[in-house]
Amino acid sequence: MPIDLSSLRDLDRLAAPADEALRVGVDDRLATPHRARRRPRGLGFLVDKALGPLLLLGVWFTASGLGWVDSTTLPSPGQTWSAAHILIANGQLQEHLLISLQRAAVGLVIGVTVGVLLALLSGLSRVGEVLLDSNLQMLRSMPILALVPLAIVWFGIGEEIKVVLVALGVMFPIYLNTHTAIRSVDAKYIDLAATSGLGRIGLIRRVILPGALPGFFTGLRFSVAIAWLVLVVSEQINASSGIGYLMTQARSIGQTDVIVVGLIVYALLGLISDTLVRFFERRALTWRSTLQSR
Amino acid sequence: MALDASVPLTTGTRTPERVREPATHAVRASKVNRSFDGRGVLEEVSLSIGNGEFVALLGRSGSGKSTLLRILAGLDSEYAGQVDVPERVAVAFQDARLLPWARILPNVTLGLRGQRAHKLALELLAEVGLAGKEKAWPKTLSGGEAQRAALARALAREPELLLMDEPFGALDALTRIKMHRLLRRLFLRHRPAVLLVTHDVEEAILLADRILVLTDGRLSLDLPIDLPAEGRRQAATFRQLRAQLLTELGVEDDDH
Numbered sequence: 340m341p342i343d344l345s346s347l348r349d350l351d352r353l354a355a356p357a358d359e360a361l362r363v364g365v366d367d368r369l370a371t372p373h374r375a376r377r378r379p380r381g382l383g384f385l386v387d388k389a390l391g392p393l394l395l396l397g398v399w400f401t402a403s404g405l406g407w408v409d410s411t412t413l414p415s416p417g418q419t420w421s422a423a424h425i426l427i428a429n430g431q432l433q434e435h436l437l438i439s440l441q442r443a444a445v446g447l448v449i450g451v452t453v454g455v456l457l458a459l460l461s462g463l464s465r466v467g468e469v470l471l472d473s474n475l476q477m478l479r480s481m482p483i484l485a486l487v488p489l490a491i492v493w494f495g496i497g498e499e500i501k502v503v504l505v506a507l508g509v510m511f512p513i514y515l516n517t518h519t520a521i522r523s524v525d526a527k528y529i530d531l532a533a534t535s536g537l538g539r540i541g542l543i544r545r546v547i548l549p550g551a552l553p554g555f556f557t558g559l560r561f562s563v564a565i566a567w568l569v570l571v572v573s574e575q576i577n578a579s580s581g582i583g584y585l586m587t588q589a590r591s592i593g594q595t596d597v598i599v600v601g602l603i604v605y606a607l608l609g610l611i612s613d614t615l616v617r618f619f620e621r622r623a624l625t626w627r628s629t630l631q632s633r
Numbered sequence: 634m635a636l637d638a639s640v641p642l643t644t645g646t647r648t649p650e651r652v653r654e655p656a657t658h659a660v661r662a663s664k665v666n667r668s669f670d671g672r673g674v675l676e677e678v679s680l681s682i683g684n685g686e687f688v689a690l691l692g693r694s695g696s697g698k699s700t701l702l703r704i705l706a707g708l709d710s711e712y713a714g715q716v717d718v719p720e721r722v723a724v725a726f727q728d729a730r731l732l733p734w735a736r737i738l739p740n741v742t743l744g745l746r747g748q749r750a751h752k753l754a755l756e757l758l759a760e761v762g763l764a765g766k767e768k769a770w771p772k773t774l775s776g777g778e779a780q781r782a783a784l785a786r787a788l789a790r791e792p793e794l795l796l797m798d799e800p801f802g803a804l805d806a807l808t809r810i811k812m813h814r815l816l817r818r819l820f821l822r823h824r825p826a827v828l829l830v831t832h833d834v835e836e837a838i839l840l841a842d843r844i845l846v847l848t849d850g851r852l853s854l855d856l857p858i859d860l861p862a863e864g865r866r867q868a869a870t871f872r873q874l875r876a877q878l879l880t881e882l883g884v885e886d887d888d889h
Contacts, residue, residue: 527730534706534724535744536790545743549734626734626770 414596419603422596431585436604439574439581442498443566443608446505451562453506454513455555462521462551463543475514483508483565484572496577501570508569512561520554521547553627556620563612571605649707649716658717659684659794659826660705665714667700674700675712676850684793685824689831689841693882696847698830702798705828719793723786723825727799729779731771731786738767741786750789757785760822761815777808781815788823795825801836813839817862834878839865846881854881 396416402408403415410418426432457475460467486507494500524547532542574583582601589597621628660682667675674697682688692698703709704716706724731740741754758764761781771779780800787795801809817840820827831837837844838858846854856878860868879885 527726527728528732530708531724531726531730531732532744533708534722535786537744541744545735546732549732552734624734626772 411593411595414599418596419599422594423600423603426585426597426600432600432604435580435582435585439570439583440608442501442574442581443505443570446502446570447509447562447566449502450506450509450566451513451559454510454558454562455517457510458514458517458521458551462518463547472518475511479511479515483511483569487573487576491577501573501578501581504569504573505566508565509562512565513555513558516554516558516561517551520551520557523554524550553624556616556624559620560613560616563616564609567605567609567612649705649718657684658682659686659719660828661715661717662705663715665701665704665712665716667697667704667709667712674850675704678714678847678850678852680845680852680855682794682826682828684826687820687827687829687840687842689829689837689844690847691831691834691837691844691878691882692847693832697850698847699798701847702796702828702830705794706796719826721790721792722794722796723788723790723792725780725783725787725795725797725800727802729771729774729776729783731774731779731782733771736768736770737763737774737782740771740782741789743786745789753791754785754789757788758782760819761785776804777812780804780812784816784819788819788825791823792825795827797827797829799831800829802831802833809836816840821862834875834882835866837878838871838874844878846878848881848883854878 399413400416403410403413403417414422423432457471461471461475462468483504486504490500490504494503528546528550529542532546537545570581571583574581575587578584578587582604586598586601589595589601658681660680662681663679665675665678666673678697678701680688690698690701700709702724704712705718706722707718708724731737732743735743737758738751738754741758742750745754755767758767761784763778763781763785766774766778766782771782774782783800787797801812804812813836820840829837829840838860841858844854844856844858845852846856848854856874858874860870865871
């Protein structure tokens with residue numbers, strides 16, 4: 340059977356952003372902690388940030404306005420806007436958004452809690468490390484979405500499965516980054532704690548946990564991205580509510596404008612949640628940025 | 634330096650004996666041996682430091698002086714021999730080693746509790762010239778300021794023995810001179826026994842009551858310094874002592 344290479348390449352391209360989000364790697368900011376480059380402030384900053392998206396929007400307007408793309412393939416910005424308007428007016432968007440938010444939040448809270456607890460267990464005790472770490476390191480190489488069939492068998496297609504999948508997806512980056520951070524707290528601070536009369540609890544509370552906090556936040560940012568990713572997929576497979584469901588339903592009756600509205604909502608959710616995490620990260624890690632604390 | 638966190642979290646097999654009753658000596662160590670992978674780093678080292686005595690320990694790199702300090706600090710438990718240290722021991726490291734995620738005051742009171750410690754910490758910060766820096770982050774301090782905060786932290790423990798591992802090695806020459814004066818003043822006021830590990834011969838002569846030289850894991854010289862507390866550099870015997878110590882360390886003194 341001949342293989343259509345072009346469609347494979349398309350698949351590749353589609354998979355790329357998801358892969359990027361799933362990669363539990365090293366935070367790029369760790370490599371360059373002291374950024375010398377001055378970032379523009381105020382209006383200049385806004386222009387820098389907004390120029391790219393505005394240009395993209397312009398291209399979208401032009402392409403639909405001049406009829407380069409068929410409106411059933413990609414709706415015009417106007418059509419998308421009115422679709423969003425209708426969805427908001429009849430309350431559908433809010434209703435499904437609330438449900439999606441709830442699932443993401445519950446899954447995130449459970450996943451973060453479990454991930455942190457496991458990281459503490461395996462980071463702070465030899466037994467915990469032996470029992471947990473190699474298992475978790477092994478499991479993390481499995482794409483979390485490959486669990487969907489088994490998860491359906493175990494949890495059915497109700498609310499649980501969505502929360503469980505999100506929690507599982509969230510747990511791994513939290514565990515990996517926090518565990519690594521605990522393990523790489525500098526030995527010289529451990530010596531300091533020993534000579535300062537800090538007990539075991541004091542060592543954990545004053546040295547290990549604050550020392551591991553940057554790693555935890557790195558994990559949290561990956562986690563939030565993964566939470567949305569897993570939620571999108573699980574809401575599109577088997578759901579009767581949520582933004583993913585709204586989009587799947589729209590697909591079955593050919594409403595591309597509603598699909599695009601859903602995409603934009605997801606994008607905004609991702610952006611807002613990442614901004615929130617960064618905000619809390621900056622608050623918690625003021626000691627890392629010398630200029631702010633002076 | 635990355636670590637295996639489980640190692641420091643388990644208690645060592647051996648720790649220096651903490652002597653509770655007041656003794657005439659802060660440190661009594663006899664026949665201390667320590668080897669790494671069969672290579673002897675300390676061999677039959679015996680030393681004692683009197684209460685309130687300032688002893689400098691000189692040695693070339695790799696002579697085992699830091700190993701000896703780590704043993705006295707209770708950070709190395711894999712030694713053979715008898716080591717007695719007082720109950721309250723404080724350590725000042727070469728890097729100031731302030732916890733970067735804690736402000737200066739909690740860094741100084743690290744491991745201490747109560748109003749008294751808090752008050753003492755404030756006093757000590759003022760004494761080392763860091764009044765008003767209580768709420769600063771360690772990253773915002775200069776090298777000298779950080780080292781002064783570390784000195785305040787060490788003294789806040791009200792130590793009977795203060796161990797210092799090349800505490801001024803990373804400072805510039807001018808700051809080092811100021812730190813020498815400050816240390817001398819703090820020493821006279823608080824009177825702990827001090828073991829200052831250094832490779833700076835002049836620093837040792839300027840500060841110490843007695844100088845020990847460690848050569849290849851053995852104490853090769855025990856030299857009382859009979860100089861006035863002030864103006865030691867001008868003393869007639871200064872150059873002579875310097876030459877003697879440099880020779881002991883295997884360096885030709887070309888300053889004739």
